[in-house]
Amino acid sequence: MAAPRNASGSVSGAPKSTRRTATRRAQDAGAVRADLTTAELHAVVAGVLVMEQRLPAAAKGKGLAVVADGLSSPPTPPGRTAGSAGP
Numbered sequence: 001m002a003a004p005r006n007a008s009g010s011v012s013g014a015p016k017s018t019r020r021t022a023t024r025r026a027q028d029a030g031a032v033r034a035d036l037t038t039a040e041l042h043a044v045v046a047g048v049l050v051m052e053q054r055l056p057a058a059a060k061g062k063g064l065a066v067v068a069d070g071l072s073s074p075p076t077p078p079g080r081t082a083g084s085a086g087p
Contacts, residue, residue, distance in 0.1 A: 030073040044071065 014022075019038050026032040032041060044067065051063040 027073070032071050033073055036071070041071070 016038070019042065023032060023036070023038040023041055027034050027036075036044075048064055048067045051067075052060060055063055
């Protein structure tokens with residue numbers, strides 16, 4: 001069964017342009033890696049929600065914490081600018 005869609009064709013309820021803007025703002029803030037597309041980020045978040053539902057009560061939040069750490073941009077090493085290629 002397919003997920004219900006709103007008039008704009010969005011599954012999540014927010015128009016695609018709004019989700020793209022939110023993704024770009026999160027990337028600009030360093031909260032989300034620059035190499036992720038909005039669709040990829042949406043898939044990761046959906047997976048985290050399923051994972052959290054399956055964790056025992058004592059471990060709730062741990063899966064989200066691990067994934068959130070992996071989604072954030074790594075710190076820029078001294079002497080390099082953000083987004084520059086490796087050595």
